[in-house]
Amino acid sequence: MPQDTRSLRxxxxxxxxxxxKFNFDxxxxxxxxxxxxxxxxxxxPKDTLGHETLLSANEKIKLIDSMALKLEPHAITLNxxxxxxxxxxxxxxxxxKMSRHEIRMLDSDLIQGENEADRLLLLSEKxxxxxxxxxxxxxxxxRNPDDENEMERKRLLTKETIDSMLKTYHTMKxxxxxxxxxxxxxxxxxVKHWPQIYNSIDRRVVLxxxxxxxxxxxxxxxDEIKSHRxxxxxxxxxxxxxxxxxxxxxxxxxxYAIVAEPLRKPYVIKISNEERQKWNKxxxxxxxxxxxxxxLPSQIAVPxxxxxxxxxxxxxxxxxxxxxxxxxxxxxxxxxxKRQTLAPKTVDSANxxxxxxxxxxxxxxxxx
Amino acid sequence: xxxxxxxxxxxLNERNIKEVQFGIDKRFPxxxxxxxxxxxxxxxxxxxEHEGTKNxxxxxxxxxxxxxxxxxxFKYTNKEESxxxxxxxxxxxxxxxxxxxxKSPDFTIRRVKGTKHRLFCQCLCLFTKLFLDNKSMYxxxxxxxxxxxYENNSTKPMGFFSKDLVSYFRNNLACVLVFPPYQRRQLGxxxxxxxxxxxxxEGLISGPETPLSPxxxxxxxxxxxxKICWHLTEGELAKLERVTxxxxxxxxxxxxGDIITTLKYLGCLGGTNxxxxxxxxxxxxxxxxxxxxxxxxxxxxx
Numbered sequence: 001m002p003q004d005t006r007s008l009r010x011x012x013x014x015x016x017x018x019x020x021k022f023n024f025d026x027x028x029x030x031x032x033x034x035x036x037x038x039x040x041x042x043x044x045p046k047d048t049l050g051h052e053t054l055l056s057a058n059e060k061i062k063l064i065d066s067m068a069l070k071l072e073p074h075a076i077t078l079n080x081x082x083x084x085x086x087x088x089x090x091x092x093x094x095x096x097k098m099s100r101h102e103i104r105m106l107d108s109d110l111i112q113g114e115n116e117a118d119r120l121l122l123l124s125e126k127x128x129x130x131x132x133x134x135x136x137x138x139x140x141x142x143r144n145p146d147d148e149n150e151m152e153r154k155r156l157l158t159k160e161t162i163d164s165m166l167k168t169y170h171t172m173k174x175x176x177x178x179x180x181x182x183x184x185x186x187x188x189x190x191v192k193h194w195p196q197i198y199n200s201i202d203r204r205v206v207l208x209x210x211x212x213x214x215x216x217x218x219x220x221x222x223d224e225i226k227s228h229r230x231x232x233x234x235x236x237x238x239x240x241x242x243x244x245x246x247x248x249x250x251x252x253x254x255x256y257a258i259v260a261e262p263l264r265k266p267y268v269i270k271i272s273n274e275e276r277q278k279w280n281k282x283x284x285x286x287x288x289x290x291x292x293x294x295x296l297p298s299q300i301a302v303p304x305x306x307x308x309x310x311x312x313x314x315x316x317x318x319x320x321x322x323x324x325x326x327x328x329x330x331x332x333x334x335x336x337x338k339r340q341t342l343a344p345k346t347v348d349s350a351n352x353x354x355x356x357x358x359x360x361x362x363x364x365x366x367x368x
Numbered sequence: 369x370x371x372x373x374x375x376x377x378x379x380l381n382e383r384n385i386k387e388v389q390f391g392i393d394k395r396f397p398x399x400x401x402x403x404x405x406x407x408x409x410x411x412x413x414x415x416x417e418h419e420g421t422k423n424x425x426x427x428x429x430x431x432x433x434x435x436x437x438x439x440x441x442f443k444y445t446n447k448e449e450s451x452x453x454x455x456x457x458x459x460x461x462x463x464x465x466x467x468x469x470x471k472s473p474d475f476t477i478r479r480v481k482g483t484k485h486r487l488f489c490q491c492l493c494l495f496t497k498l499f500l501d502n503k504s505m506y507x508x509x510x511x512x513x514x515x516x517x518y519e520n521n522s523t524k525p526m527g528f529f530s531k532d533l534v535s536y537f538r539n540n541l542a543c544v545l546v547f548p549p550y551q552r553r554q555l556g557x558x559x560x561x562x563x564x565x566x567x568x569x570e571g572l573i574s575g576p577e578t579p580l581s582p583x584x585x586x587x588x589x590x591x592x593x594x595k596i597c598w599h600l601t602e603g604e605l606a607k608l609e610r611v612t613x614x615x616x617x618x619x620x621x622x623x624x625g626d627i628i629t630t631l632k633y634l635g636c637l638g639g640t641n642x643x644x645x646x647x648x649x650x651x652x653x654x655x656x657x658x659x660x661x662x663x664x665x666x667x668x669x670x
Contacts, residue, residue, distance in 0.1 A: 034614055102377075
């Protein structure tokens with residue numbers, strides 16, 4: 001039986017792992033990741049070890065070059081067949097059979113994972129029992145079992161390590177669940193749970209969201225694609241929210257705004273004149289000053305990488321306006337004195353309200 | 369079966385397909401054998417319903433002289449006329465699958481979901497095995513995303529990497545291959561850089577799935593060296609008198625172990641682990657930097 005001899009991966013690694021103990025005496029890395037290494041501008045290191053490694057790698061590079069494949073031009077003659085000679089149906093049976101075969105191999109990996117997780121959980125719990133010393137000596141390298149400080153320190157380290165491994169394992173399991181095709185529970189409804197969609201979230205959990213075909217994007221450049229996709233996200237979820245950082249709705253001195261688009265993290269932009277005019281116009285009916293506002297705590301500026309964001313005031317990508325300047329954006333938490341505490345107010349984006357209205361007809365159409 | 373290397377699924381000790389006809393105009397030999405194209409009992413292509421049981425003589429090395437593969441969708445056949453009959457009708461010749469995730473003036477990278485284009489991804493994995501020695505997954509593609517690089521205005525895949533969506537170690541790359549007609553154009557570097565762009569966007573310190581093949585390790589060492597050289601000499605870590613491995617990791621997205629391996633490979637560490645910038649300046653590869661991802665063209669958050 002050929003299938004009996006096949007295995008997905010080598011099993012030798014698993015054997016070694018079973019004999020491993022947690023070892024907190026050896027450094028995890030040969031260079032301490034938190035140690036500040038001095039940078040030297042002049043001179044060269046005396047150590048020749050790197051040179052040897054370099055030579056060895058260069059020999060491998062030569063080997064790879066010598067293995068370059070010989071490419072032959074070899075034209076075959078097309079026949080005038082009217083139908084596809086390699087339809088999808090042709091491969092279905094074989095690929096399905098082999099897929100099931102691989103799934104069976106994966107399933108045994110899954111069971112191993114579950115068993116290992118159960119074992120680790122049991123060990124972690126045993127370390128809280130009265131006889132934890134016995135358990136610890138079995139699973140962790142101990143220099144002196146009579147040293148109470150060493151025992152206690154390594155008990156905590158072992159528990160921390162196990163809990164971290166289990167946390168990673170459960171994250172992986174959650175990702176696996178999300179990846180399932182017919183996954184239904186835990187979905188976010190943009191209508192009901194709207195605060196959740198103004199963040200970078202896994203779009204597979206958004207109810208009704210589908211990563212649509214990008215046929216329309218074929219001829220677009222990057223900025224046009226971004227505008228196009230933003231418009232689509234606003235149609236499928238909700239409109240963008242813009243918060244101008246100002247004391248009054250009609251300020252002509254506003255310099256910064258927080259922009260929250262659906263399905264991505266909010267970001268801060270420096271406002272252009274056109275944007276200020278447009279948003280001030282939208283706030284025409286607002287009172288001259290905000291009546292209620294919350295005092296913001298004192299904050300310290302933290303510089304972050306600047307990211308270029310295309311000018312997307314216009315909903316439709318129009319090629320004439322390529323000359324529109326791109327506004328640099330950055331994340332800065334500014335310091336404010338108490339007197340100047342800001343109370344930003346929400347401003348819907350251009351089509352915010354209309355987008356919301358559009359959601360319902362779309363859903364009705366889908367139900368037909 | 370003694371032909372199977374250590375009994376590992378899909379891996380043979382020697383080549384069993386002599387050459388590949390890739391599209392209607394290119395032919396080249398294979399590098400590695402693969403038995404997952406074949407029915408395990410009679411060494412014919414698995415999708416062909418075999419007429420009767422004719423056991424082939426096992427002494428022949430080649431189970432198939434020429435495998436005919438469509439260069440747009442990677443469907444495969446043992447008959448030239450079948451590929452000739454398929455080529456004009458291939459749907460991916462007209463429109464490639466997936467969603468644009470990167471678009472520069474020269475290249476486009478598209479993400480193809482294993483759940484959405486299952487047959488395409490399976491055929492792609494089968495083809496990849498002929499040029500990678502340690503690939504182990506071919507048909508169960510649901511948990512993977514495939515990122516494929518195209519030249520702009522072309523629908524011919526030039527290379528790709530796959531990404532395991534349920535990886536315990538949060539790896540950012542499972543396997544990577546630049547297809548033979550498009551090698552030596554720095555596309556591998558572009559794909560590696562893009563894989564790190566994704567993991568950095570996700571807020572992860574990440575790296576490739578291990579073990580790396582010798583070829584894979586060389587490719588990564590070149591890439592890691594390029595990035596670390598640049599960051600320490602001219603990038604975000606330049607002009608610092610002292611720098612930690614965690615600083616390098618935060619800026620590059622690389623794992624600590626990979627950074628240590630790279631610094632040793634570069635030969636820039638002194639006796640007390642000080643970093644010699646003169647070595648790095650000497651090895652800074654400016655031409656290579658041009659083939660890296662330009663953040664301006666990323667479409668990860670849109």
